[in-house]
Amino acid sequence: MKVVRTIAEMRAIRAGLAAPVGFVPTMGALHEGHLSLVRLAARECGAVVVSIFVNPTQFNDKVDFARYPRTLESDVAMLKGSGCTVVFAPEAGEIYAVGASTSIDVGAVAQPLEGAMRPGHFAGVALVVTKLLNIVQPARAYFGQKDAQQVVVIRRLACDLDMPVEIVAAPTVREADGLAMSSRNALLTPQDRAAAPVVARALNAAHEAFGQGERDATRLRARMTAVLAGEPRAQSEYVSVADPDTLAELERVGSAGALVSLAARFGTIRLIDNILLTAA
Numbered sequence: 001m002k003v004v005r006t007i008a009e010m011r012a013i014r015a016g017l018a019a020p021v022g023f024v025p026t027m028g029a030l031h032e033g034h035l036s037l038v039r040l041a042a043r044e045c046g047a048v049v050v051s052i053f054v055n056p057t058q059f060n061d062k063v064d065f066a067r068y069p070r071t072l073e074s075d076v077a078m079l080k081g082s083g084c085t086v087v088f089a090p091e092a093g094e095i096y097a098v099g100a101s102t103s104i105d106v107g108a109v110a111q112p113l114e115g116a117m118r119p120g121h122f123a124g125v126a127l128v129v130t131k132l133l134n135i136v137q138p139a140r141a142y143f144g145q146k147d148a149q150q151v152v153v154i155r156r157l158a159c160d161l162d163m164p165v166e167i168v169a170a171p172t173v174r175e176a177d178g179l180a181m182s183s184r185n186a187l188l189t190p191q192d193r194a195a196a197p198v199v200a201r202a203l204n205a206a207h208e209a210f211g212q213g214e215r216d217a218t219r220l221r222a223r224m225t226a227v228l229a230g231e232p233r234a235q236s237e238y239v240s241v242a243d244p245d246t247l248a249e250l251e252r253v254g255s256a257g258a259l260v261s262l263a264a265r266f267g268t269i270r271l272i273d274n275i276l277l278t279a280a
Contacts, residue, residue: 001080003087007095007135010049010088014137017085018046021163023138025129028052029069029183030078033173040170042083049136050079057096058124060173061070062168069183088136095131104130106160109152113240113261114272122153129154134167140166146172146180148259148274152247167275172273174200180273192266195233199264202227206241206260210253210277215256217241217250224262237263237270244276255279 004010022041040046059065082108109124143151151169178200201222224239244259261274
């Protein structure tokens with residue numbers, strides 16, 4: 001496994017990698033969820049590139065950007081034996097040259113949910129993913145379903161720009177108590193960490209109601225809201241039952257199913273999670 005820090009190094013190594021090349025973009029602070037993506041890519045591809053880059057353009061909160069965990073040494077150690085071939089870990093100045101001014105607007109799928117709560121977030125995601133895909137040139141790029149809207153945005157981006165890459169979404173990896181694995185979990189206080197599984201319980205309440213025949217989206221949202229309200233440490237930001245492709249909010253869940261998602265704060269830490277409802 002090699003660690004490279006520049007675009008020139010990455011391109012030189014890329015020329016000799018076994019096809020097909022898989023790519024797992026990350027912001028570091030790796031956990032089992034990331035490693036599951038790497039192992040999946042290793043099973044399906046001849047070589048795997050993992051990027052570690054805390055992307056400044058997708059943060060609309062400077063404090064959030066400053067406190068995001070940066071653990072490159074331990075991340076590299078975790079990747080050994082995972083199937084990773086190359087770690088691409090550039091500095092910000094390597095990715096964003098002085099004077100760079102290009103931006104990418106992905107359109108309607110980037111506007112609701114996380115887009116509404118974090119203005120400019122998906123413009124930053126779209127730009128850095130485009131740059132990384134151009135540098136690495138993978139056949140497949142792997143993302144976690146936990147960031148469901150991000151997956152929708154990147155699929156739209158790849159389709160609209162005719163990128164020759166398959167976007168693969170892998171299932172969310174969870175802790176034993178149901179909490180979706182996230183680099184932000186490490187920032188929770190012990191009390192908030194104990195309360196955080198309410199997020200998964202709220203989603204499960206909607207899933208159970210759906211399994212019992214409930215198709216009214218307003219009532220499914222109400223189920224989630226009620227569960228979150230039962231945990232004083234959770235401050236709900238949104239609950240959503242949306243079309244899985246367009247992210248438009250639904251009145252009823254039809255044959256296409258729904259993306260059920262929510263965001264909640266625990267102290268200063270913000271957690272997101274989701275599940276897909278599919279018709280039997």
